[in-house]
Each structure stands twice: as C-alpha cells, then as structure tokens.
Amino acid sequence: MYLKEIVLENFKSFGNRIRIPFLPGFTVITGPNGSGKSNIIDAILFILGVRSPKMMRAGKLTDLIYKGAKEANYCKVSLIFDNSSREIPINSDEIILTRKIRMAPLPNNPDNYYSYFYINGKSASLNEFVELLSSANISPNCIVQQGDVTAIVEMGDVQRRKIIDEIA
Amino acid sequence: MYLKEIVLENFKSFGNRIRIPFLPGFTVITGPNGSGKSNIIDAILFILGVRSPKMMRAGKLTDLIYKGAKEANYCKVSLIFDNSSREIPINSDEIILTRKIRMAPLPNNPDNYYSYFYINGKSASLNEFVELLSSANISPNCIVQQGDVTAIVEMGDVQRRKIIDEIA
Amino acid sequence: KIETFYRVFESINENFKKIYKELADGEGELILENPENPFEGGLMIKVRPSGKRALHLNALSGGEKSLASLAFIFALQAYEPSPFYVLDEIDMFLDEKNAEKVAKVISEKAKEAQFIVVSLRRITLKHAHHIYGVTINKGISTLIGNVNLQEVEKIVDKIR
Amino acid sequence: KIETFYRVFESINENFKKIYKELADGEGELILENPENPFEGGLMIKVRPSGKRALHLNALSGGEKSLASLAFIFALQAYEPSPFYVLDEIDMFLDEKNAEKVAKVISEKAKEAQFIVVSLRRITLKHAHHIYGVTINKGISTLIGNVNLQEVEKIVDKIR
Numbered sequence A, B: 001m002y003l004k005e006i007v008l009e010n011f012k013s014f015g016n017r018i019r020i021p022f023l024p025g026f027t028v029i030t031g032p033n034g035s036g037k038s039n040i041i042d043a044i045l046f047i048l049g050v051r052s053p054k055m056m057r058a059g060k061l062t063d064l065i066y067k068g069a070k071e072a073n074y075c076k077v078s079l080i081f082d083n084s085s086r087e088i089p090i091n092s093d094e095i096i097l098t099r100k101i102r103m104a105p106l107p108n109n110p111d112n113y114y115s116y117f118y119i120n121g122k123s124a125s126l127n128e129f130v131e132l133l134s135s136a137n138i139s140p141n142c143i144v145q146q147g148d149v150t151a152i153v154e155m156g157d158v159q160r161r162k163i164i165d166e167i168a
Numbered sequence C, D: 001k002i003e004t005f006y007r008v009f010e011s012i013n014e015n016f017k018k019i020y021k022e023l024a025d026g027e028g029e030l031i032l033e034n035p036e037n038p039f040e041g042g043l044m045i046k047v048r049p050s051g052k053r054a055l056h057l058n059a060l061s062g063g064e065k066s067l068a069s070l071a072f073i074f075a076l077q078a079y080e081p082s083p084f085y086v087l088d089e090i091d092m093f094l095d096e097k098n099a100e101k102v103a104k105v106i107s108e109k110a111k112e113a114q115f116i117v118v119s120l121r122r123i124t125l126k127h128a129h130h131i132y133g134v135t136i137n138k139g140i141s142t143l144i145g146n147v148n149l150q151e152v153e154k155i156v157d158k159i160r
C-alpha cells in the first residue's frame, strides 16, 4: 500500500486545483521558504482526521481555504491510496479519501461552515475515515511536523511512555 | 566596548582550560554536531547571571562541571571586556567578570556547592554582576539560543508587549 | 496488561538500540522509571554518543537530540509499520555527516515503506529516489514535478 | 507612563518596518491590541510577505517566521543597542537566499556592535569577518582558531 496521489483544491496557498502524484520509495519535496511545502503536509494531516486547526497552523478550519486574488469559499483535499494489497478491507485497488470544508455564513454566525467526508466518492463520517486509516496503520503518528524533530527527547517521561501504551 | 576573550575552565565539554579571544565585528563559530558550540553560548549566559541551570541545559548547576575521563570538582568561566570607552563605569580598560561553581558535598547534602563571583579579581555578588552588565546594556536579551529563533513570533501577544514594557 | 506492555516495550527497545547505534554510532537504550509497574512511571531515554559519557538527555546538542528522537521514531515504526511516513525538515539541526546518515537510513527503509520528506538540504536531495520542487508566484503555490538533481541544483543553490 | 511606552513603541515600530522590509521584502508592522491603554492588551505582529496577503502570524512558514522574529529582535537592538549579540543557529529554517540576506544584515550591523553567531551554513560563514572551528575528541572540546574559509570548507563540507 502506498500514497499514489494528493489532490489539492483551494487548500491554503494552493489556490487552484493541483494533482501531486507519488511513487513508492523515497520522495523529497524542496523549494524556497514560504513556497508551500509544509502546506502539503498540512493537507495530509487534514485527511488523517486532525480536528484542531492549530495543528495545521490555522486559526479556524475556514482559514485553510485559499485567500488571495481570487477568493474561494471552499477547500477540498483528496488522498488516493494504492490498495492492491488490500491492507484496507475494501474490495478496491484504489481508496480515495476526500475532505471538504465549505464556508456557509449565517446571520448569527458569519464563521459557520460545513464539513464533508467522502470515501471513494460516497459520503462518510470522520469516524469511518479514522477507522479505515487505522486499519492500515495510518495516523498522525506517521507525520513529523516542521520543528518537531526533537519533540520525543524534549517531552516528559510519562508522556513518552504513553506512546508505548497506545501501541500495546 | 566589546568582548575580548572568554576563558573556560572545566565548563561542560571544555574539560581543560581554554582561552577564546574575540575581535570586534562578525565572528562565526562552526563545527560538527555535539562539538561544543552551544556550550560556549551557555558559558556566556553563565556569566550574564542566568540562575536556572535548565537554561544552560543542565539539571543542576554542578552539572556544568566537566564530567569525563579526568574528573573536576569545579568549573570557572571568565568574560573579558574591552572597556576603553568606559561604557562600564569602572576606571579600567579591561573588565574581567568571573564566575565559579565548586562542588562541596556535605553528609546531609551530597549535591551541595559553593558559588563565587569576581569583578577584576575581587569578590562580588551576583547583584553587582548584573548591575555592572546592565550599565553596559548587556543581558540575556542579547542572546538567541538554539531553537529560539522563532520564539518572538510564537509567544503570546501580552508576553511580547512586556518585552517593550521592560525597555520603556 | 503489563505483560502486553512489556512485550511491546522489549521489542521497541531492541529496535531503538540497533537504530541508535546505526545513526549516532553510540549506545542508547530505553529505561522504565518503574519496572515493576510501568504505568506508574515514565519512559526514559539514555544515550551515550560515541566517545562521551552518558549525560542527561537535556545536555545533548541539537543534532544529538535529533538523532535520539529519530532513532525512537524509527524504532516505533519498526514495531508497527505504517505504509507511509511524512517528515518535515527533520535534518534542520544536523551537520552534513549526520544528515547523510539519516538520508541513507531513510533510503534503505524506503524499500519497505513510502517516505515523503520535506528538506532544503543538498545531501538529503542527493539520496532521494524522486524530487519535487515547490514554488510560489503571486501567492499561489505550484509544483515542479519529478525534477532531477541537476535541475534542482539551480533551485537548491538558491534555496540552500 | 503610557507616554514613555508610546515613545519607545513608536521608535521600535519604525525600526521594525524598515528592517522587515530589508529582510523579507514585505510589509510588516507592530500593532497594539489596546491602543488607548497598551498595558491592558498585547502586542501583535502583522506581516505581509511580498506577493502575498497578510495572514495570521501562525500561518507563516518556518523561514517566514524566522525573518519576522529577527526583524523584531534587530528592531529592539536598534532602539537600545548592546555592545554584543550572541546568536545560535538563527539560520536553521532559512533557505539559501534568506540566509544570505540575514548574513549581510548582520555583517553591516557588525560595524556598530559585535556579533558572535553559531552556524553550520556555508553562506553565513562566507560573510563572517572571523571564523572559529570547534571540535571534540574523547569528550573534550577544543577550538581551531581564526580559520580562513578554505580551511573551514574542509570541516564545513563535512559539517554541512
């Protein structure tokens, strides 16, 4: 199983629709400061079910929507996994996980938004998402964010032991 | 006014006595991981009156004493300033600030230690040290430690305003 | 329950010792604060970089802390593998020699799992199987796909 | 008392705008949460990197945050100068172009104050007036004094 493609639509600095295909093995993403590298990582976290916008450097979830010359009122991210090895118990060679946030301002709540999850195009809940990913052992623990590389050493001993608790 | 020299004696990984002369202008210190670069910075903080050993990556002050093949029971750091411009109100072209920590284990307190401060060789208190340094506008605010470069941006707005309060 | 914990802990500890040796050429191990009842204590990391005495974790340098952290992360991965790992600038504290060691370890592990790594370091790019460049123009990010190292060197010599 | 604060604040704000422009080629400013009574609110930093809209400070990249932080630190320094500044790996997030900008700014400011900077970056070393190398052998650190860039390139090509 591997990540075949990421599709970003109006997500943070990716103000258009962009497809990023991946191959197995070792891929490096590089580029100047502020070009969007960590934003791609945030898009992966977005699909992995991270709920707190702060983890993706956003004040609120709607801050993930591209803000710039052309305004968008929604953002959408899809992760496409190769499932030929059936690591995910769905009878499909390809698993597409899509999450969408759409602004829906209300008179009493201008920050209101709607949140959507799709598995292979069918509506799903966040829980179904997370369950599916954990059946393949995919979780935010697969991700080390910028600046966090020494977090393991800097955290308290009890917090570190709890990492082992979760695995056991 | 400028820092003319640092003298390290049994301080952290500097297990001997070493003199590091400096010139005005822009000096870069480089070297492999774990070679001792940040330890030199810790030595400067040690003289600037930092009391918490944690700021110098030590559990207790006696952890600053070199531990290795040859054991030492004290560590000593001197900062030598050129004071020709009399920025420090002492009638001397050179100001030498020395701080020493000496292990002095007691039956009821094996971690006991003695702490010494000297200004131009004469015994002084920590307060006299700090007063003298602040008359030249020298304080831990002159130092940005490893990993802290984005601290200004990451701190809370009120904490940041207090930096201005202190200056005003 | 304690038995399950110990089975997992021992295996991860073995991985940690092996991987830390490979990365830092030093001795490392995980130690339980309370071996009789692990859940009443924490998990300590003890490392001794080569040629040095073991000291408090806190006394380690930025690069040494990075290697210890990465050895732990890779040890967890070895016990409970995931299909992919995403690492953002894990080489930021590493000198050239250590950055290359980590890149080689990742390149080897990439036979078993997919690694997507953000890096500005020439030495890391040198060991990549595939390289993407990201650029931004008028506030919109775009991707330069599948660049080879020579093309990247024009960006990278401007990047880092 | 508020008057004294405002005098200091305005001066530092002017410095910040100028230095941020120089470092990031963008617009930056310091904003008081509560202008009538500064002590009842915080101090916010607003920056707009070139070509982009101003967004939350939190949305900035690692390199962009570094430049904003450094502009603030240099702005404080311009108001109340110290004779020396000690900076440990402030270039860790910066790409080559930004690391060089910062090194040039430091090299210029070093006419007024002494700068002691720890760095692993070739581009930073290139702008130094003096270079020291540190090495460690059997757990004891030693200094290689006043190396020139060619000598360091042997260490640095191993370092980074």
Ligand SMILES: Nc1ncnc2c1ncn2[C@@H]1O[C@H](COP(=O)(O)OP(=O)(O)OP(=O)(O)O)[C@@H](O)[C@H]1O
Pocket: A011, A012, A013, A014, A031, A032, A033, A034, A035, A036, A037, A038, A039, A040, A063, A064, A065, A066, A067, A068, A146, C139, D049, D052, D053, D055, D059, D060, D061, D062, D063, D064, D093
């Ligand atoms: N909703 C949004 N709309 C438009 N731009 C955004 C949005 N959210 C974030 N950005 C922009 O994305 C940029 C940060 O991108 P990112 O963190 O991915 O950079 P990076 O390539 O990782 O850089 P570095 O090497 O410095 O870490 C910021 O300049 C920010 O202004």
Ligand SMILES: Nc1ncnc2c1ncn2[C@@H]1O[C@H](COP(=O)(O)OP(=O)(O)OP(=O)(O)O)[C@@H](O)[C@H]1O
Pocket: B011, B012, B013, B014, B031, B032, B033, B034, B035, B036, B037, B038, B039, B040, B063, B064, B065, B066, B067, B068, B146, C049, C052, C055, C059, C060, C061, C062, C063, C064, C093, D134, D139
């Ligand atoms: N009291 C001590 N006695 C002996 N060695 C010590 C002592 N305290 C710290 N050290 C050693 O100093 C080393 C760290 O040095 P330092 O932090 O200065 O490295 P550095 O050159 O800044 O490296 P990096 O580039 O990774 O940041 C550690 O390996 C640690 O073991």
Ligand SMILES: [Mg+2]
Pocket: A037, A038, A039, A146, D061, D062, D063
């Ligand atoms: Mg980034």
Ligand SMILES: [Mg+2]
Pocket: B037, B038, B039, B146, C061, C062, C063
């Ligand atoms: Mg260091």
